[in-house]
Amino acid sequence: MIPRVPDEQSDTRNTLPLPLERGDEPYSLLIVDDEVGILESLELTLGDDYRVFTATTGQQGLEILDHEPIALVIADQVLPGMTGVEFLERVIDRNPTAIRMMLTGYADLASIVRAVNEGRIYRYIAKPWDPDSLRLDVRRALETYGLATENVQLAAALRDANERLRAENLYLRREVERRYAFESLIGSSAAMHRVFEVMEKVASTDATVLISGETGTGKDLVARAIHYSGSRKAARFVAQNCGALPDTLLESELFGHKRGAFTGAHEDKKGLFELAHGGAIFLDEIGETNMSMQVRLLRVLQDGEIRSLGASDVRHVDVRVIAATNRDLRKLVTEGRFREDLYYRLRVVEIWIPPLRERREDIPVLAHHFLELATARMGRRIKGFTNAAMDRLVAAEWSGNVRELENEIERVVALAGDADTVTLDMLSEHVRGRPAADEGTSDVELPVFDWDLNRSVDELKRRMIQRALAEAGSKSKASERLGIPRQSLQKMMKRLGMSDTGGE
Ligand SMILES: Nc1ncnc2c1ncn2[C@@H]1O[C@H](COP(=O)(O)OP(=O)(O)OP(=O)(O)O)[C@@H](O)[C@H]1O
Ligand SMILES: [Mg+2]
Incomplete structure (x- = not known):
């Protein structure tokens, strides 16, 4: 050399x-x-x-x-x-x-x-x-x-940046856990305490949970809180809305597919059950699934087995299932639209979240909670509510439940200008316009009393329908409120000689 x-x-x-x-x-x-x-x-x-x-x-x-x-x-x-x-x-x-x-x-x-x-x-x-x-x-x-x-120096800077990223990741992960842990759930009512109790008991288990409740009552939040307080929290929580996709797409989303399994399946695709292996899957709006999907779901719940669309072999997965619905599943079972065996498999633990109007004592804490979040986000300085405003919030109907309340508070904060207290006139018209709860039950006046039962009942129906239409804003919502199918409402209106404006 x-x-x-x-x-x-x-x-x-x-x-x-x-x-x-x-x-x-x-x-x-x-x-x-x-x-x-x-x-x-x-x-x-x-x-x-x-x-x-x-x-x-x-x-x-x-x-x-x-x-x-x-x-x-x-x-x-x-x-x-x-x-x-x-x-x-x-x-x-x-x-x-x-x-x-x-x-x-x-x-x-x-x-x-x-x-x-x-x-x-x-x-x-x-x-x-x-x-x-x-x-x-x-x-x-x-x-x-x-x-x-x-x-x-560059290597050191890179090392530093990597460490910072790792730390940030850890921070974000904790943030997610904290956001979805029990603290994120607000509620002081006895009903919510019962919900929290059950949640605490099931969080650390692998039991399948069925969460039911009207729209906006917090089913999503409860599902996440259960996952992020349990032993599987380090693994994935994947969510799928079963009502959002056509049948074949939903099946392929959940179970995956082989290339060529259907038109448009250009490549093999892993399903969410596989992605959630070791973690949990959240099946939202489970009541919307069709029979063939229900059979597949039953198979996962019973044997932990999945089969991709177009595949001949089955695979084993270890996934905790949390399902949610805003429908009455038991009723769907009696109507033959939901498999009874699946229903029982799902409701190993059942959590029903009552609508907000049945736990009005939660409204003040929730309102303050959302006020704090919204003022912080929008850089406002609103300290609280006047008594009149709070009374009205507590009394309002909240058919959209917590979500509607949250939106209402956000709207108020966005439009608050430099106000430092939320007053009655800042609430939106439909919240302000609703009668207070105690007046609410008797707010449909009785028709003129003339001893003709059928005529009086028809008149009462007419007034109730008018009222429901005016308040709900659409026929489908009015029928929901009146507790009858939309078609029945339409027929009834026709029979009662009420004008049909043709809206939904
Ligand atoms: N107890 C609660 N404490 C704090 N926030 C809540 C609570 N319940 C619901 N929320 C908030 O209300 C909104 C609606 O909740 P969520 O999405 O969980 O309802 P949902 O029952 O899943 O509704 P949907 O049936 O329409 O899917 C969310 O922004 C959620 O954070
Ligand atoms: Mg939801």
Whole structure:
């Protein structure tokens, strides 16, 4: 192997190399030689461009290294007490990035070759040296040094960034857990306390849970809270609304499909059950599933088995199932629209969340909770509600339950301007316009009393329908409120001679 010896620098002899600086600071060099004359002349060659430290012994040199940010070391091959090679080895221990050069008066090639080959010395400088080529050598070496330290700095910055990201991830994960843990669920009513009690009991188990309740009562939130307070919280919680997709798509979403299983299935796809393996799946609006889907679901619940669309083999998954519905599943069972066996498999634990109007004592805490969230988000300073406003909130109908209340408070905050209290007139018209709860039950006046039962009942029906239509705003909502199917409402209106405006 040929040692790296100084290049022929004929082409650069005339150019005076510029010093390489880091920022405004010139680099620091250390020169160690026991001959003071050599130290002086090297200082003369390099002193204009760099900060030069000199030492006459290896020991002195090491002390300087301990205190100065030395970028390059030049050592004589022969030093009192230790050889130049030994000295440079110690330099590596103290400052591994510093560039090391060896100054040699006679060619003990064997030891220099070894040192150069083993990477301990960047290059050797033969005495006597040519000042220009020495400057050039030093400059080149420092360029290498600059790149190396830049690399080290970048690697450190990358490491820092990675650590920060890891920390942020951890923080976000805790944030998600906190957001969906029990604290995010507000409720002081006895009904909600019963809900919390059951939740606490089932969270740590793998039991299937069926959550029922009207729209906006918090089924989603309860499902997430159960998952994120349980032992599976580190694994996935995947949610699928079973009413949102056509049958085949829903099946492929949940169970996956093989390429070519149906038109448009261009590739194999994993289903949510597989993705949720080890974690939980939330089947929202489970009452909307068709019979074939119900059979598949029963199979997962019974045997933990899934089969992708178009696949011949079954696979085992370990997934906790949490289902939700705003329909009366038992009724769907009696109507033959929901499999009874699946119903019983689902409702191992059943949690029913009562509508907000049946737990009005929750309204003030919820209203304050949403007020706090909305003011913080929109940078407002609203402290609370006037009594009249709160009374009205407590008395309102809230057919959309907690979601409707949340939206109402958000709307109020968004339109509050610089108000510092929510007053009655800031509430939206339909909340303000609704009768207070205690007036609500008797707000449909009885028809004129004329002893004709059928006529009076018809008149009462007419008024109730009118009222329901005016308040609910659509026929389907009015029929919901009146507790009859929409078609029956339409028929009844026709029979009662009520004008049909044709709306939904
Ligand atoms: N007890 C509660 N405490 C705090 N926020 C609640 C509570 N219940 C519901 N919410 C909030 O109300 C909104 C509606 O809740 P969620 O989406 O869980 O209802 P849902 O029962 O799943 O409704 P849907 O049947 O329409 O899907 C959400 O923004 C949720 O955060
Ligand atoms: Mg929901």
